Amino acid sequence: MKKFASLLIAGSALIGCAGLAHAEAEKDAKAISYSFEGPFGKFDKAQLQRGYKVYQTVCANCHSMKFVAFRNLADRGGPGFTDAQVKALAATFKVSETDSKGDTKDRDGMASDYFPSPALATIAGLGAIPPDLSLITKAREGWHGTFNQLLNNVGGPQYVYSLLTGYEDPPKGVAPIEGKYYNPYFTSGVWISMPPQLTDGLVKYDDDTKPTVDQMAKDVSAFLAWTAEPKMEERKQTGLEVLVYLLILAGLLYAVKRKIWAAIH
Amino acid sequence: MADTAHDNVNRRDFLMVATGAVAGVGGALVLWPLITQMNPDAAVLAMASIEVDLAPIVEGQEVILKWRGNPVFVRHRTKPEIDAAKAVKLEELKDPIARNENGKDGEAASDENRVVGGKENFLVMMAVCTHLGCVPLGNSGEFAVVQGNAKTGGWFCPCHGSQYDTAGRIRKGPAPENLPVPPYKYLSDTKIQIG
């Protein structure tokens, strides 16, 4: 028992020290919640579909997403587009291909194509290279601290949401910087090269949801959570099966072990 | 007293067997991900079907495409080639079965059963010799149609000398079967989807 007490002391020392860690951004991300959080959380398909639309209309103009293919949009545990919808979505893009004679030709996008990256000309002179968004919600932390992250995850989607909705006027006495925008949620410093992107009604939603800035930021951050971790639903489902199995096996082993050892003590 | 001891033994046995069984089943289930990870992945499966535009392929021309990692012949046959294929009697064939994924199993290897009705001029088949997997050479071999100095249609496998006629049927050499026709369908008059 004493040993456990000592472990507890060590453990609380650990958590206490973790609190010393200071956040990289000026402010922690806003702690909004999503449907996909928690051990049983699932993606909201309608939200992912809306998020896809926001992504294609707004983000994709400057940001690439090179690890996601159109076919993924129909994958299990994703936005739940049908195969026909995916084919149609892909065909709205042109893909240039070099044939066996060396000629470059444009063809319609296919389900197996990956999301096209923006042309180099579009992103030239933006002041920074827009990061690829495939993994952005896993590559950014909304908040810090060992214990905080254990309970609340790293807050990647919240980071994206907070960044998109977190533009502010610089505080008094802080001189504005040409070509930079003040955003206290930004991961490196408070000045970001990306101007505010969302305005109310910017994207026309196919369902009845009102495209407010807040709604669009939520939807697109949820979509980006899916692109970063497309197997999340499969993972949690498998995890449940594995844990139930292991608990049963542990119980059985414990019973057998007690029986066998009964004669020894 | 004796009864209790007996009960204990039974209970221990049952527990042991149950635990062993549960552990065994778990061990077997763990094997599945380790095995199936070697199956074609999602990116490979996404390329499982391709679309081919037939319009640019002129009569007497043959293109080789890659489908599921293997070469496929798409040949626009000439009239003499089709006639030559149709003239062959089934008894002369080394492999009398059509080997056409789009037809019924075990159908006779007539020229009609190797192509799509009304589209006899287009022969679509795997460019993989049924002997050991080489790509046969087109417009060559003893079963090509001879026009002047040139040969058209017919295939000859350079690896071990297998010879195929103008319908891609094995006629001579070590290969056991006709060149197989992959599953394909016409999406429009001039466009097919293989796979």
Place this chain on the structure above:
Amino acid sequence: MSGPSKYQPTSAVGKWFHERLPIVAFAKDHALDFPTPKNLNYWYTFGGILAVMLVVQIITGIVLVMHYTPHVDMAFASVEHIMRDVNYGWMLRYLHMNGASMFFIAVYIHMFRGMYYGSYKAPREVLWMIGVIIYLVMMATAFMGYVLPWGQMSFWGAKVITNLFSAIPFVGPEITTWLWGGYSVDNPTLNRFFSLHYLLPFVLAGIVFLHIWALHVVGNNNPTGISVKSDKDTVPFHPYYTLKDGFAIVVFLIFYAAFVFYGPNYMGDAVNYVQANPLATPEHIKPEWYYLPFYAILRSINNKLLGVVAMFSSILILLFLPWLDTSRVRSGKYRPIFKLEFWVFCVVCVALGFVGAQKPNDTLSWIGFLLTLYYFAHFIIFLPLMGLLEQPKRLPNSISEDVLAHSHGKLAAAE
């Protein structure tokens, strides 16, 4: 294992085979009949857990290699390919990634258990030293494995750690260039790390065999630290410890699975999901948690060479532990002062880990320096002195006497 084998082949074929290769007898003697002290507690199950983790890492690793591409342009993408396209690829990768952390959790518990119960003392010095070598090889393997996904932390971690060797006087820069195969961490570095990361686990398996061999020559230590005196003190390994270890292994797998399926990236660093960029250092570089105490020791000394020397010494000093501890009593259970100091030492190690995780600043550097001093003082001053000065408690006469006393105690308490 003392005495002749109890194995008697029953069939003619068994006898024929046994005379040519007595492997069945060997397996029976060492995996089934091996006499094991009957008072081992659950802290002693971590050896078995470690063996399982090594096997899990080797199997998942071999499978991942079937899909991974060791090239700076493709490594990151191939890991994403595993995560997105390969059948169960996400699971295999998360198992391997979290498996490394689990491996270290288990090895640390195993090591501290050995320190508490004095398992390094005569006649187990060689057994302990082989263990320290296993730990060193594990650290090297995990470090090179972490480089393979070619994320930002992979790259910069590799750069910082390989630069440690540049502190070596005179030949330092040449050695780092040799390690890199260039003038910085680049494709040649990735390729050789991949090669070695694949090789070392098999080397590890070989050293583990030596570790178990050494264990089976001298026999297990136990919580009382008293040597086995008669058959009454031991039970055969099977079924007693196969089942006890088996149960502990499954409980450990539950802990492992909880991370793999519900917090797979908790122990990793978010920055490693950004592809390596040799032109931009992430804002806060820190190694994986299992290196943090040593990283703190490295940073606590404000001199490149001395810092590196301190860091390597802090690990290598473990090799001398059997001779630094002067106490004639093995188990910490009967050493009141040592017991207290041991737990202070544990807290110091954990605290060093926390200092290692923080961004450096003046206060933390001081705390880190004091903790480092304590770390070394534990080995060089406290252990030798405590052995000479402290008055140990009375030891039980034998393992079975101790076990009996305990079960009587329990019975008395129950009544």
